[in-house]
Amino acid sequence: MVTTKENKVVYQQVLDVCLTAGRLMIEGGSEMYRVEDTMKRIALNAGMTNPRVFATPTGVFMSLAGGDMMQLIQVRDRNINLELVDRVNELSREFARQEITLDQLENKINRVAIATPTFPIWLQVLGAAILSPTLMVLFTGKYDWIDFPAAAVVGAIGYLVFGSFKRWTKIRFLSELIASAVMGLVAIGLNWLFPQLTIDYILIGALMTLVPGLALTNALRDLFMGDLVSGVVRGVEAALTAVSLGAGVAIVIRFFGG
Amino acid sequence: MVLWLQVLINIIFSYLASVGFALTINVPRRALNLAGINGVIGWMIYWLTFHAGLGRAIPNTLGALAIGICSLAFSRMKKCPVTVFNIPALVPLVPGVPAYQAMRAMMGGNTNLAMEYLVKTAIITGAIGVGFLLSTMLTEFYFRIWRFYRNKKNKYNTH
Structure with missing residues (x-):
């Protein structure tokens, strides 16, 4: 599959959502296979074919469309916050059950990124x-x-x-x-x-x-x-x-x- | 101290310690109680086998094995990631005492003793790792058998 001008916007949105989700999970202290699995699932459920992911504790790489789109995100601070991992996992499940759309998923993930629920x-x-x-x-x-x-x-x-x-x-x-x-x-x-x-x-x-x-x-x-x-x-x-x-x-x- | 009182204190304290650690790493609220119970299971298996005279490495392996299996069951129950349950539960098994003793020995200039304690710490960590490995393997077996029987059943139902 080759990216065209029309579907480039969608690809970019999927990449943004996946990379933010991966970054949040690593910041929260998740295992790597869970990060890669969640990102792949989001991309597949958004209708992408053949997503490729490589996650390390300091950065996440992801490519769509057979390598035509390839981006990375850096992970700067690694706090321990398992609630963050659980939230992103839950949102990914909801997206898989088609209870929320891609736009809603993007909104919710961005909201989790800004205000993580923590114990006082x-x-x-x-x-x-x-x-x-x-x-x-x-x-x-x-x-x-x-x-x-x-x-x-x-x-x-x-x-x-x-x-x-x-x-x-x-x-x-x-x-x-x-x-x-x-x-x-x-x-x-x-x-x-x-x-x-x-x-x-x-x-x-x-x-x-x-x-x-x-x-x-x-x-x-x-x-x-x-x-x-x-x-x-x-x-x-x-x-x-x-x-x-x-x-x-x-x-x-x-x-x-x- | 009487034995039943010791057992009671160990159960209550391992629950409290796991929940306390779960609070500091911000475990989701719905998982707090089960994380504590998981800690009790792991610690009591360690404590009982340790007092049965099996040394230190094997009890740690058994405790980590129990924690791994239970946290997988709990994560299915609550639909949470597995990590949420096994990290607070593993805290009582972490070799804190030999690590501290190694530090004290090193400060006293007793390098040989420090090395001995460090090796002890490494062995206990390795034992916990082996327990984890075994629990991952067992759960993999379980799911493979479960899937096999489900497929068989479906085949019979459709015919």
């Missing part, structure tokens, strides 16, 4: 405050209730620092380093106030709020599905995040003891 920040901090003491108990298996509130406080403060610092800087892995350093500081401060607390237990729980669980899981899934490029890239991302978390705590403990 206090609820996220509460989640961090719940998960750090419970994981501390599970991991250490010690059932020490003295460290329980301390771990909750340290985890919540660390997550809050991480969230607010992430908006300030563009440097990757810096916010993890700063947040874990703050966690170490708060834990040492609490230990200084109440000497019966154990710094190690508190930090093991609190650091789990920032642990790269998503990057690790996705790296494994990508590798098993044969997307070797994104699997390796995500594995390196997980490793570097873990290293920066460790470095932040290490620096603080080195200087202030503990």
Whole structure:
């Protein structure tokens, strides 16, 4: 099939919709085969033949009409937001069931891109405050209730620092380093106030709020599905995040003891 | 501590931990509860097999396997992507303690001990990966058999 002046507009619209959908899913932290599958499905349901897609964590390529139209989109910020993945998936399903037209799909995807529904920040901090003491108990298996509130406080403060610092800087892995350093500081401060607390237990729980669980899981899934490029890239991302978390705590403990 | 109290605490805490992590990564609201339940299933299988004396690697594999199978079932139920369920559930299995101990040992200048802990971390991560691989394989088998029988049935119905 060759593009003509008449159908070029349609091709461009399909490409725009597919590429935006792919970018949003990668930003939300989806696996690569799901991204490629969703983009292909949207294109096929829009009446295109033989769409070709290649997705990596930093950019998506797509061609229609046997390579006559070929475009790419860059993925700049990768936040973790599974709601985004779910929304785009749901819209693609609705389009496949022909409940919405291509124009409506474009509108809705653009609206999702502007205003992603997220949990309010206090609820996220509460989640961090719940998960750090419970994981501390599970991991250490010690059932020490003295460290329980301390771990909750340290985890919540660390997550809050991480969230607010992430908006300030563009440097990757810096916010993890700063947040874990703050966690170490708060834990040492609490230990200084109440000497019966154990710094190690508190930090093991609190650091789990920032642990790269998503990057690790996705790296494994990508590798098993044969997307070797994104699997390796995500594995390196997980490793570097873990290293920066460790470095932040290490620096603080080195200087202030503990 | 009494055994039943330990089991109860482990169940409640693994649920809370998974839901807490799900809140921080913004899991869709309708999937929150099932993500927590998935976390309980994975952690309890790990905990019970670990206390039955199977070491650390095999319990992690079994836990990840259970999580993989359950999250596929849940994703069919709720029509959500699989990732939504298996990421919060895997958080209790992440080798946080050996990684932290490796960092502490490295700070103390004890490089050999740090290497030992790092290898331990790598082995546990690999074990989780194997569990995931097995769960993907089993679900693939299941769907292949399911499709085979459906096709057979349709053939009989049409004739």
